[in-house]
Amino acid sequence: MSSSSQSSTPIKSTGLHVGEIKPGVAKKDPILVADGVRRQFGGLVAVDVAHVEIPRNAITALIGPNGAGKTTFFNLLTGFDTPNEGKWSFNGKSLAGVSAFKVARMGLIRTFQLTKALALLTVMDNMKLGSTEQPGEKLGASLFPFIWKKKDEEIETQAIEILTRFKLDTKKDDFAASLSGGQRKLLEMARALMTKPELVMLDEPMAGVNPALTESLLEHILNLKKEGMTVLFVEHDMHMVRHIADWVIVMAEGRVVAEGAPDEVMKNPAVIDAYLGSHQDTDLGTVTGRITLPKKGKDS
Template identity: 75%
Template sequence: MSDNGTPTTPVKTTGLHVGEPAPGVKKVDPIIVADGVKRTFGGLTAVDVAHVEIPRGAITALIGPNGAGKTTFFNLLTGFDKPDEGKWEFDGRSLAHVPAYRVARMGLIRTFQLTKALGLLTVLDNMKLGAKQQTGENLFRSVLPFLWRKQEEEIEEKAKEILTRFKLDAKQEDYAASLSGGQRKLLEMARALMSDPTLVMLDEPMAGVNPALTQSLLDHILDLKSQGMTVLFVEHDMHMVRHIADWVIVMAEGKIVAEGDPHEVMSDPAVIDAYLGAHHDADLGDSDDEHVHAMKELIDDEQ
C-alpha cells in the first residue's frame, strides 16, 4: 500500500534482476552501471547503450552478431577508448575519463581477443608483469634491493602457484612466443589473476583455441566465479554461453536488444532477428555464417 492509500504492485525480484527481463533491467547488486554511453566513428554509431547493469558475482555473456559493438563497448568500459557521451560506474565509482591503467588498478581487468602476451619474455616474467603496486617500479626504491626483494619473491611465488593451477608451470621458463594460441589464452587469464581483480572481462576467450583446451578454459572461467570474482565475457560460441553463463546480454547495431537467462534469451524473437536478420528467408543450411548456424542449432534445441 502506498502513502496515499492506493494499492501498489510488488516489485518482482528473481535471482540477479528486479522485474521482468528486458533491455536495461535493474539488477539486485550491479557491479557496473552504464547510462547513455554512445560512440560513433564518422557517420557510424558503434555503441548506443541507453542503460545496462552487470550483476555482481555472476558470469555474464555479451553476445551479438559481428559488428554489434561488443568489443567497442568493452574498450569504453575499460578505458581503452573514449565515448562521445554517457557515464558509467564500476563498484560505485565513476570510470568516466579514467585511463586504462587506473581502471585496472581499481580491480577491473580485461583480456583481449588477440592475446597480449609479450613473446620475448618468459611465461613467468609475463606473469610478474601482472602484479600491481610493485615497489621496484619506483625509481628511488628500485636502486635499494632491500626495499623490493621480499615483495619480488612473494610475486614470483604467487605467479608459480597460479601457473600450476593453469597447468602452465612446465612452461614457466619458455618464451611466451612459443606457446600455442590456447596456451596464450590461458596465460593471459592467469596473468589477470596476479592483480586480484574484482571483475574479469574476457574478449572472445575461445577464439582460436584448440578444442583440446576448450574444457580447460571453461573450467577456469567457472573457477573465477567460485573464487568470488565477477565475469563479463564476449563470445560467439553459443553452446559455451548456454553452458556457463548465468545471464546474457544481447547487442545488435550498438544497442542492447535483449537480456535474460541464457535458455530464455536463445528463443527471444529479438535475439533470433539480431542473429538471423536477412537470413530469415534464406536456406540456413547453405549459409557460411557459423554464428547463424550456432544460433539456429540452439533455437532448434530449445524447441
C-alpha cells in the first residue's frame, strides 16, 4: 500500500470544541446536533442523550461497552428508528419525523453493523444503486433507455473510479455474495461514497474484517476526511480509535458519559469505569483491541 506510511501517522484535527470539555460540549462547527433524544423499549431506556454535537470535517468515534445504545443512537439519527422524544438536526435542518431515505438524500449516509451488501446483485449494480442522480430510477423513465443510458455510463465511470480505489474493480461483475466479509465492508463503504455524502456514519466498520484488510479500511476512512467529509463511527477497538479519531464520544447505558480527544478520553475515570468496572489499571487498548495496528508502514 503506497500511502501506508502516511496512514500510520494521520494528521489529527484539533480545537474542535468550544469551552470546557464535558459531555455535550459545544463544537465550533457542528454538522449534527442531537438534543434530549430518548428511546425506550418497554421499560428499558436504550438511549437517553441530553445533548451532543458532531464536529464537521473530523473523524469522531462513538465508543462504549456493549449495550450502551450506540447502534440504537445511529438508527435514531438516521431515521431507521424513531425516538420517543427529542430533536436532532443535520446542517441546521431538523431531522425529526424525516424518513430514512430522505435523511440519506440530505447527505447523511450510514452503513450497518451486519454488512448489507446486496448479495445477489453484482458489485457494479451495488455501486450504481448508490448514485442519487439516475433519472431511470423513476418508473416512467425506466421504460425508455434513451433517458437514462447516458447517465448510467457516467455513473459507471464514477463507480469504477471508486472501486479502483477500494481495489474492488476486478470484482465488478461478480455477485456481491462471492466477496469476503472484509470486501463486503469495503463495498458497503464504496457504495455509500457513490451518494456523495457529507456525513458518513459507519457502524463497526472493522467488525469481522480480516486483519489484512484493516489497514486499507483505516486509510479509506482517513481519506474521507481528506476529501472534506465528516465521519462518525462506532467502534470497540481502542487502538483503532486512538489511531484515527479526532474526537471521541463515549456512551454508557444510553447516555453520553464523556467526550474529548482520544488520548484524554482514555484516561477519563468515567470511561475506564464504564468499560472495566474495577480493573482500572489495565490499558483500554489491550482489553478491547482485536487488531494490532502496524507501528511501521508495511505493504500488503
